[in-house]
Amino acid sequence: MKPYSTAYYLSRIFGFLLIFEILHYLYDFFPNIVMQIFSGINESVFQHWKIAFYSYLLLSAIEFGIFYKTLSHKQQFVFTHLFGAILTPWIIFILWYIAPAIYGPIGRVWVEILWAISCTILTIFIITVFENQIKEIEWNRSSQLVIMLLMLILILEFTIFTFHLPWADIFAEPYS
Secondary structure, three states, rough: OOOOEEEEEEHHHHHHHHHHHHHHHHHHOOOOOHHHHOOOOOOOHHHHHHHHHHHHHHHHHHHHHHHHHHHHOOHHHHHHHHHHHHHHHHHHHHHOOHHHHHHHHOOOHHHHHHHHHHHHHHHHHHHHHHHHOOOOOOHHHHHHHHHHHHHHHHHHHHHHHOOOOOOHHOOOOOOO
């Protein structure tokens, strides 16, 4: 499969959704501290962003393994995909909240789930489009450091806020 072909886009979307679903429920089946860090522990918006972030990292690691021998610029691949991982929760945020912004609260759970899945699919499509455009970038040392710093901050926040929630409505469970 050629990167950035239609088959690639579709396999990425399907792969991401599969990984996302696994991480979404992994803690329910294996309630331990490791799963708590990488999996969703409740239905809050924040936990879904965490799941999306780690799902994207796992998808990127799988892709790296698949394409490793054919990658001519491995470092560019890594930093492009790390940048994609950083963007993933924020694009989900931008897309998901357009419905409440226009229509107000989503009244039915099944409609909300369908909307969330649609936003997730569109997010991976958008990230893949971006990655296709920036895949040739030679990330300089400053850019690499910024990406690594943002990755570290996100990992710290996702981990710390899993165990100690700050006050903010994005951290609240929507149906509690």
